[in-house]
Amino acid sequence: MLVQALGIVAIIGSGIVAGVFFAVAVSVLPTLTALPMGTYIPLHKELGKGYHPSMPLIVGAAVLADIGLVVVAPGTPVRVLSAAALLALVGVQIVSQxxxxxINRRVNAVDPESVPADWPDPRPLWRGWHRLRTAFALLALVANAAAVALAAAP
Structure with missing residues (x-):
């Protein structure tokens, strides 16, 4: 029962993270990139308010579930897959932090009404980091799904 509960938390957590990050990558980021800087900055600030603290809490719950699976899951393949998911989620946390x-802090510190002329556009660098953490999140989801499927197999 414990393995199933941990598996559910791991899949739901990594699935939400992967889904949100994928949606941001394919829809939100192209929209933000198309905006003028004075419009982009306040929108970036507002979007960040919606993701914090919920996303770090969801990632943290999935990390804890994967730690639990590494410890109590039956069989080496399930434990290895759970460990891979755990490492991928830690990658998400490291890239985010x-x-x-x-970059979010730098954007939040700028007044959108008076953006310095020499202020570098943060969007390309933010997008690159976001793509990396999205890849980690997708890897975690796949590893968790495989681990749970193996754990449930007769």
Whole structure:
């Protein structure tokens, strides 16, 4: 029963993260990139308010579930897949904390009414970091799905 509960949390958590990140990558980012800087900055700030603190909490729940699966799951293949998912989710956290969050802070510190002329556009760098963490999130989802399928197999 514990393995099933942990598997559900791991799949739901990594699935939400992968889904949200995928949606941001294919829809939100192209829209933000098309906007003039004075419009982009306040929209970026508003979007960030919706993702914090919910996304870090969801990633954290999935991480804890994967730690649990590494410890209690039956069989080496399930544990290895859970460990792979765990590492991918840690990758999401590292990229977010050290790639995207510092850029968010820089954007939040700028007055959209008076953007300095020499202020570098943060969107290309933010997009690159976001793509990397999206890849990690998708990898975590696939590894978690495979682990849960193996754990449930007779």
């Amino acid at each position: 050290f790639g995207n969050v510092p």
